[in-house]
Amino acid sequence: MIPEAQWDKALDKALKSKKIILLGEVDSGKSTFAKYLIKNIVPSTSVCFIDSDVGQSTIGIPTTIAIKVFDRPYDFNKEEVLIDFDKIYFFGATTPTLSLDDFIEQFYRAVKFSQSLESTVLVDTTGLVAGDVGKNLKLSKIKIFEPDLVIIFEKKDEMRHIISEIKSEIFIFKPSSNIKPRNLALRAEYRKKKFLKYFKNSESFMLEKRLLKTETKEDIEGRIIGLYNNEECLAVGVIEELGKDSILFSAPISDLKKINRIKVGYLNLKKEGVLN
């Protein structure tokens, strides 16, 4: 990470804010700046980081919105990919467009949790900003989160349609010239590394099919699932096989007892070539 000239200025503003959200298209430097903010805010106050980038998240598992509370210095370079999280909100796809309503609902839940803390809250977002879809998505998140600072990364004028509607304080950056754009293959590779790390110690389990919240869909084997205790997502798993009354799945858990609900996601990890 190469600190940019304007970063200090934005940090000064961030240090005076309680709720900060980062917006910008893909490869604009949001997540790099999020790490810089966490590093520099944590000495004075803890940071509740809501990583709502379900495709290229810094923490957590792809397809989930993850929360981690940072209350001490953290080495983001300690491992190639990081899984650490305190809470996850399962969405089930790597882009919000597959179900904008559900994505917003999961984001709402994450924000609700963050409100129970004293920490400064920092939100990282997906790079989906284009058109009405991007605009409505970002404005919905702003409406839910009610940030006191919106930090925007804008290369040309691609954020104007969103900026013009924001009422909170805004700080606009020009993306760093050091940014290395990542193509689809690199993005898929990053997700794969995260999944392989997360599922490394998975075991197979069987539960009653009636726990499936979603109606049984086609091509169910290989689908990613959220394993819940009531409204709380405890872990993520993969469907191995669906029997008449049972579901066989693998997940990195040790105890089935708490699981009383299963939500089926969109992503098929077998078809993606992530798992066999």
Ligand SMILES: Nc1ncnc2c1ncn2[C@@H]1O[C@H](COP(=O)(O)OP(=O)(O)OP(=O)(O)O)[C@@H](O)[C@H]1O
């Ligand atoms: N200031 C910087 N100095 C050096 N490299 C940088 C800097 N900012 C970003 N990069 C690199 O550029 C790439 C994209 O940056 P980053 O992941 O922060 O963007 P992003 O806006 O979060 O993208 P996405 O929307 O895909 O999540 C990363 O490989 C990152 O390491």
Ligand SMILES: [Mg+2]
């Ligand atoms: Mg990012």
